[in-house]
Amino acid sequence: MKIAESDLIINPDGSIYHLNLLPGDIAENIITVGDPDRVSDVSKYFDRIEYKKGKREFITHTGYVGKKRITVISTGIGTDNIDIVFNELDALVNIDFNTREVKKSLTSLNIIRVGTSGAVQPDIPMGTILASSHGLGMDALMNFYLSQPSAEESYLLSAIQMHFGHLKHIHPYLTAADESLLNTVGKDLPKGITVTAPGFYAPQGRMVRAKNAVPDFIKLINSFNSNQHRITNLEMETAGIYALARVLGHKALSINAILASRVKFEFSQDPQKIVDQAIRLVLERI
């Protein structure tokens, strides 16, 4: 079935609407970062850069590490941007732009996020590199997609719904990391459930001047425990990435550079060093 011009928007030069990329511009191994400036922090380790493209906050570099072709792309902040980046990356590989039809043979991308995050457990210090075993979304993105959680995800989500049940305005969703990426790229890293918040301040339990509607948010988050699963950290994209990757048939893993300890009230004086460690670890293992 032909996808409407209003639904799949192709620019006059044949590139996809927001990412400004042509089919063939992206590799099957993709690193996503939030910060557009972090794209060159990754691609500076490439042996060869094929090209650099961009539009808005979506900067893309594709190149090679040895013989491996890798694309690094910035998503900006938040799951609303993940909606755009993931649908457009998927369209680039799985839709024929000439016929506007879904290809008969689908490509499954390997997608690894290298992001920054704040820890909520006392035994996860600043400077930790952590792999998200699951993404727990507190945002609204997945209210708009049909998805089918696994039995393990449904079980864990019902325990989470009981724990957060008094917060009537939150409808959390939960998706596990791709198991093969978790066991290779994330093999020896500390792991835990990553909460994806729809904001940085009150939605992550911070208070500057505006008063928080949910008291003791960090305590509420870090006291959850079900079958040895606990919440380890907070950021703003992982749950959307895991959920949309699942819906679209891609593999995803989120690697978190822990810049803050929310229980020790600390924030890193040298965030770039922690992020660089996470980047190098991912490039060695991808």
Ligand SMILES: O=P(O)(O)O[C@H]1O[C@H](CO)[C@@H](O)[C@H]1O
């Ligand atoms: O460093 P990035 O990848 O942007 O990730 C984290 O940092 C931003 C907030 O400062 C949010 O995007 C959050 O998820």
Ligand SMILES: O=c1cc[nH]c(=O)[nH]1
């Ligand atoms: O605490 C933090 C640190 C980085 N990014 C976040 O979203 N939260």
